[in-house]
Amino acid sequence: MGRANRLSRLRPGALSVKWAGDRSGALPVTAISIAAMVAGWWVLALLNGDPSVLPGPGVVLPLAWHELTQGDLIYHLAVTLRRVALAFLIAMSVGGAIGLLMGSSRGIDRWLDPWLIAFLNLPALVTIVLCYLWIGLNEAAAVTAVAINKIPTVVITIREGTRALDRQLTDVATVFRMSRRARLRHVIAPQLGPYIASAGRSGISLIWKIVLVVEFLGRSDGIGFKLHLYFQLFRVDMVLAYALSFVIVMLLIEALILRPWEARATRWRRP
């Protein structure tokens, strides 16, 4: 079982923020830690004394609730989430396909590697500005800019996973004449699973941050647009209300969708 050991050493969660415990005993710790963070914020706000500079949770939380129930928080949240989802899907499928190609063929890898390094080191801001200049101030440019920022890191992770594919299992699939479909689904995909999960988890956390910048710079809706608006109005309370709501939604997505999926993908490793 040397193969399983090699896989488990590359911890899929290592790249992204850990906020919920792996063991059930860690849950109260997480809750207390979050409570301490809110309390710290509250104390700072009290010490500062000026709600227009640092409004406390007592101001921001009711405001967020008000925006949620009577304002247009839901609308902007939905617009932003749609961009996150689109960019995520494009980045994962394009990056995954390129990563598979580069991982399985040395020739392709040699050709594309300089491109990969160039894109990997391209600052997010440059991609965003160029996309807006070349494609226009529209939805396609916004999603493209975000996807381009994420694709190189997906490529690297999936290429790594493809290179680590177990040769012996490939031989088994060949000797027993497994169909291409069965081979992809039962032999290759489970081996790439931890790598895909890792790329996905680090991907979503990168993408939702870049989406806000994209919206800030050139869209007229979305959370990033609202942040831009209230930044110009110097409304720290509204900036915090919108930012916090979005952070909570993204953390929920990670905890309720990505983590359970990752746990499922690695279920066979548990004794």
Add this chain to the structure above:
Amino acid sequence: MISVAIENKRIGETQVLGPIALEIAAGETLAVVGPSGVGKTTLLRILAGLDRDFTGRVDAPARRAMVFQEPALLPWRSALDNLTLVAGVNTATARAALGEVGLGGLADRFPGQMSLGQQRRLSLARAFAAAPEVLLMDEPFVSLDAALVDEMLALTERLLAARTIATVFVTHSMAEATRLATRIVRLKGHPAMLDPSPA
């Protein structure tokens, strides 16, 4: 059943296999013995169709199965799924094959939840479940303790006796070869060629 006429096989600049001619009939179990590193596994990989980079010709039916040095199971699929998905058989056939190797109660276990001996038996069950015309075995009992080797040999003998398969069995152990094989050939030299005189 299997007809082999290899002219040569090179790895880089080195010729590892010389001219090799072999005929293996259905129901026959041929043991290929020889020191480690001589090219036994290379020969077997050519017979399995895994290595096509050689000069010569191999005629063998497409329904082949192989038992590898390691169990080589899908660790993310249950024992039963390892048979249905890889050998391409239905659940009933897979269950029968598991029963035949004494793993009837472990159909839902993942390979990682089984002992090494059980994994070996599962690997054997997978090969036989595929109902192959040609069975290739690459040192299937290497790194097992003596008691387990004996158990596996007995099991393999029983499984082979109930079928008419052309089997090629690679081993460095003369004891395993004499017990399982109907014919023994020795692979030796550089490049390696067959020495038809047994032992």
